[in-house]
Amino acid sequence: MNGLLKFAIDAHGGLGRWNRLNSLIADLSVTGAIWHVKGKPDFLKNIRIELSLHLEKLITHLVGQNKRFFFTPSRVTLEDESGKLIEARNDPRSAFEGQTYETPWDDLHVAYFDSYALWTYLTIPFLYAHPAFVTEELTPWQENGEEWRRLKATFPSMIASHCHEQISYFGPDGLLRRHEYVVDIMGGARGMNYAYDYQKVDGIVVPMRRRVFGFDDNKLKIPEPVLVAIDIRRIAFS
Numbered sequence: 001m002n003g004l005l006k007f008a009i010d011a012h013g014g015l016g017r018w019n020r021l022n023s024l025i026a027d028l029s030v031t032g033a034i035w036h037v038k039g040k041p042d043f044l045k046n047i048r049i050e051l052s053l054h055l056e057k058l059i060t061h062l063v064g065q066n067k068r069f070f071f072t073p074s075r076v077t078l079e080d081e082s083g084k085l086i087e088a089r090n091d092p093r094s095a096f097e098g099q100t101y102e103t104p105w106d107d108l109h110v111a112y113f114d115s116y117a118l119w120t121y122l123t124i125p126f127l128y129a130h131p132a133f134v135t136e137e138l139t140p141w142q143e144n145g146e147e148w149r150r151l152k153a154t155f156p157s158m159i160a161s162h163c164h165e166q167i168s169y170f171g172p173d174g175l176l177r178r179h180e181y182v183v184d185i186m187g188g189a190r191g192m193n194y195a196y197d198y199q200k201v202d203g204i205v206v207p208m209r210r211r212v213f214g215f216d217d218n219k220l221k222i223p224e225p226v227l228v229a230i231d232i233r234r235i236a237f238s
Contacts, residue, residue, distance in 0.1 A: 001129055004137045004151050004170065008125040011174025013204040018053070018126045021202070025050050026122075026235040027063075030114060032212065033225035038105040044114060051119055053126075053237075056159060058115045067107075071115030073160035076108050093160065096185035103186075113185065116160040121193065121210065121230070124168060124176065125151075132156035141169055141219075148177050162191065175205065180219065190214050192221045193228075202237040 001009075009015050030044035044062075051058040060069040061081070070077045077088040089095060092112040105113075120127065128135050128151070138150040148169040155161050162181040169178045179193040192215040195207035212228035213221040 002135055002137060002151075004149050005125060005128055005135050007149075007174045008151070008168070008170045008176070009129060011170075011205065012125060012176075013200070015126065015129055017203040021053055021204070021237045023050065023052055024122065024235060024237045026232055028230060028232045028235075030118075030228065030230050032228040034212075034227045037102060038110070040105060040110055043110060049118060051122065053123060056116070056119055058119050060111065060115060069107075069111035069115060071111055071119075073116070073158070076111045076115070078107055078111065093185065099185060100187040101189045112160075117162070118230075120159075120161045121179070122206075124179065125170075127159075128153050128168075130156075132158065138167065143169075143177070146171055146177075176207065180215070191227065192219075194221075201235050204237055206232070206235060208232045208235075 025048065027048050029046060031042065035041050035043060046063040048061040048063055049058055056073055058071045060071070062068065066080050067086070068079055068081055070079070075088065075090050076092045078086045080086060087108060089108045092108060095109060127133070133156065134154040136152045138152055141148045141150055148171055151168045151170065152165060153168065154165050162183045167180040168176055169180070171177045175198055176195045178195065181191050183189045183191055191212050193210055193212045195210050197208040198205050199208055208231070210230040211226050213223060214227060215221050
């Protein structure tokens with residue numbers, strides 16, 4: 001494990017503590033301009049998620065809609081809360097072929113994108129300690145009067161995520177400040193994901209608020225619109 005990754009993991013609670021945990025449950029809201037573009041405004045405004053920390057799978061309950069999604073990289077399903085199957089999609093990533101930022105989504109498109117995105121966000125930086133990841137420290141970055149250390153992570157093919165290479169920026173305290181990527185399934189749309197309002201929960205330090213913006217060729221955020229807004233109301237690990 002390189003020095004920056006260890007520094008970041010220790011700041012977020014430590015790998016020992018993380019490895020003693022198995023899952024999390026959270027109540028949250030996922031809103032922002034992207035959902036209007038995709039024809040799904042407020043669809044994820046009130047959700048409860050259950051995810052495995054060490055295996056990429058996630059359940060999303062659409063509170064008040066009598067629906068829940070089950071996600072793995074190879075399959076997504078939509079059920080009602082009694083367990084009745086509504087629809088399913090194998091190899092869900094293939095359903096995005098040829099899409100652009102403006103392409104409307106159905107429920108299973110949303111299920112796949114939101115599930116892998118939340119799973120990735122909520123497991124970084126611990127996720128990068130998996131032996132299938134390759135990490136490299138890049139030159140530092142100046143923003144908000146701080147120097148942020150940058151870690152490039154190369155994702156293995158077995159992990160569903162935005163793209164193959166992503167960059168995480170960590171502040172002087174070791175906490176994640178922003179996460180940079182392009183979204184392959186949206187035709188390479190750019191995302192700069194900022195993390196705020198950290199709380200220590202069950203020994204893990206978690207940002208309770210995130211805002212995703214576009215960015216320009218100089219890697220500077222485009223402040224409007226807010227593409228995705230994630231607000232966690234409650235989170236617990238077990």
